[in-house]
Amino acid sequence: MSTDIYDNIRKHESVGRAFLYSLFGEEIEASATGSYMTSSSNREFLNWGGYSVFLLGHSYPKIVQAIQNQLGVLPLSTRAFPHTALKQFHVQMASMAPIEIEKFMLLNSGSEAVEAAIKLARIATKRSTVMYLEKSYHGKTQGALSVTDSPIFRDPIPNFVTQTQKISRTDSEEAFSDILSVKPAAVIMEPIQGEGGIFELSQEYCQKIRDACNQVGALLISDEIQCGLGRSGELWPSVRLGLEADIILLGKALGGGILPVSAMLATKSAFQPFDRDPLIHSSTFGGNPLAAAAAAATLSVISENSIPDISRNMGNILKQNLNELASDYPDILEEVLGRGLLLGLKFTTPDKVANFMQSCVKSGLLLTPCLTTPSVVRISPAATMTSQEINKGLDILSLACKEVIKN
Numbered sequence: 509m510s511t512d513i514y515d516n517i518r519k520h521e522s523v524g525r526a527f528l529y530s531l532f533g534e535e536i537e538a539s540a541t542g543s544y545m546t547s548s549s550n551r552e553f554l555n556w557g558g559y560s561v562f563l564l565g566h567s568y569p570k571i572v573q574a575i576q577n578q579l580g581v582l583p584l585s586t587r588a589f590p591h592t593a594l595k596q597f598h599v600q601m602a603s604m605a606p607i608e609i610e611k612f613m614l615l616n617s618g619s620e621a622v623e624a625a626i627k628l629a630r631i632a633t634k635r636s637t638v639m640y641l642e643k644s645y646h647g648k649t650q651g652a653l654s655v656t657d658s659p660i661f662r663d664p665i666p667n668f669v670t671q672t673q674k675i676s677r678t679d680s681e682e683a684f685s686d687i688l689s690v691k692p693a694a695v696i697m698e699p700i701q702g703e704g705g706i707f708e709l710s711q712e713y714c715q716k717i718r719d720a721c722n723q724v725g726a727l728l729i730s731d732e733i734q735c736g737l738g739r740s741g742e743l744w745p746s747v748r749l750g751l752e753a754d755i756i757l758l759g760k761a762l763g764g765g766i767l768p769v770s771a772m773l774a775t776k777s778a779f780q781p782f783d784r785d786p787l788i789h790s791s792t793f794g795g796n797p798l799a800a801a802a803a804a805a806t807l808s809v810i811s812e813n814s815i816p817d818i819s820r821n822m823g824n825i826l827k828q829n830l831n832e833l834a835s836d837y838p839d840i841l842e843e844v845l846g847r848g849l850l851l852g853l854k855f856t857t858p859d860k861v862a863n864f865m866q867s868c869v870k871s872g873l874l875l876t877p878c879l880t881t882p883s884v885v886r887i888s889p890a891a892t893m894t895s896q897e898i899n900k901g902l903d904i905l906s907l908a909c910k911e912v913i914k915n
Contacts, residue, residue: 531862532869540566543893545874553869554901556889557876560702560734560850563761563819564809565890571764574805575798582797593800600807601773606747609756611779613772614795614803618733618759619647621770622696624789625755626651628774629694629727631781631788637692639726641677643704645880646696646731655696658703658880677707680716687720694755695721696729699745705881706845706852714749727778728752733759733770734850738810738891741820741848754778764806765890769799816848818891822898823848826887829902837909840864842883851887853905858882860912867908873901 640655654670730746730753759770845852
C-alpha cells in the first residue's frame with residue numbers, strides 16, 4: 509500500500525515531494541487524535557511538529573462537533589446572503605481581539621491573509637513599497653513571497669520583480685532610519701519568527717518600528733499566523749510587545765487543527781478601503797460556513813480553557829528541561845529558543861539536524877525543521893498534551909542526542 513501511494517506521488521505530484529516524505533520512512537498517515545498521529549502500519553507518533561497547526565491537538569471534540577453540526581445544515585453557502593456561522597465567528601473574535609481591532613476578514617490560508625494585508629496597505633496609503641524583516645517568512649504566493657527573506661524560494665523565479673525592501677531585525681536604529689527614508693505603505697513583521705529560527709523580536713525594537721510607522725503614516729502588519737492565539741503563551745504577541753498593530757494576521761491554529769482557515773484583522777481606519785468596496789478583495793471560499801464554524805469553536809476553546817496560560821506554563825516546564833538537555837550535550841546543542849509552546853533547538857551545525865530528526869521519527873516523535881534556518885529545529889506541541897506526553901517527548905529528544913553523538 510505505501511509503495512503504491514509513494515509511486516502515485518512520484519508520478520502525479522512531485523518526485524521531490526515523494527523523496528521528502530521517504531526521508532523518515534515510507535509511512536502513511538491514517539488517523540489522529542489528541543497529541544498522536546497513527547500510521548497505516550499502526551505506529552503511533554507523538555506530534556510536536558505540524559508547523560504549529562495543532563495547538564489544540566488532533567480532532568478536538570468541541571471543534572469536531574461544531575463542524576459536524578454545520579456540515580449537516582449548510583456546508584457551503586451560495587454567497588448571496590450571509591450565514592449564522594459567520595456571525596458566531598464575529599461575536600467570538602470581537603470578544604477576544606485587541607480593543608482597537610474591529611474588522612475581520614476570513615480567508616483560506618496564511619499566504620492569502622498576507623496578500624490581503626499587502627493589498628489593503630497599498631490602497632489605504634496610496635504607496636507601493638512594503639518593508640519586511642530579514643529572515644522573515646510570510647508565504648510562497650507571489651505577493652507573500654515578495655516579503656519573505658529567502659533566496660531558496662525567490663531565486664528560482666525569473667525576473668522576480670518586487671516593490672518591497674528588507675530591514676534589519678536586530679538594529680532598531682537602522683530599521684527606524686530606513687523606514688523614515690523610504691516612507692513605505694507598511695511594515696510587516698512576525699513577533700516571533702518561525703522559519704527565521706524561532707527568533708523573538710525585542711520590545712524596544714518593536715516600539716521603535718511602531719514610532720517610525722507613526723511618523724511616516726505607514727501601517728504596521730503583525731503576522732501572528734504561527735505565534736498567535738496562545739501558541740507562544742500570549743493570545744496576542746503584538747500586544748505583549750506594545751506593537752499596536754494596524755493589521756493582525758491569523759492562521760494555522762485558527763482552524764482547530766481540522767480545517768484550513770486564516771483571517772486578516774484590522775482597525776476601522778486601516779480597513780476603510782475594503783469597507784467602502786468589498787469587491788476589491790474577495791475569496792470564493794473565504795468565510796465559508798464550515799471554516800467559520802471551526803474558527804468560532806476554536807476561539808471559544810482557546811478562551812474558555814485559558815490556552816495562552818497553559819501554553820506559557822507548559823512552555824516554561826519544557827524549556828527548562830530543554831535547557832538541561834542542551835547543557836548535557838553542548839557539542840551538538842547551542843541554545844534553546846522561543847517561548848510558550850513555540851520553541852526551537854539550535855544545533856551547533858546544520859548537518860546534525862537531519863540525523864537528529866530521523867532518530868526522533870524512528871522513536872515516534874514528529875518535529876518540524878526551520879527550512880531557511882537549517883540549524884534550528886522547531887518544537888511546537890499541543891497545549892492539550894499530558895505530563896506523560898511531555899516526559900515521553902523529552903526522553904525521545906535525549907535518545908536522539910545520544911544517537912547524534914554516536915554518529
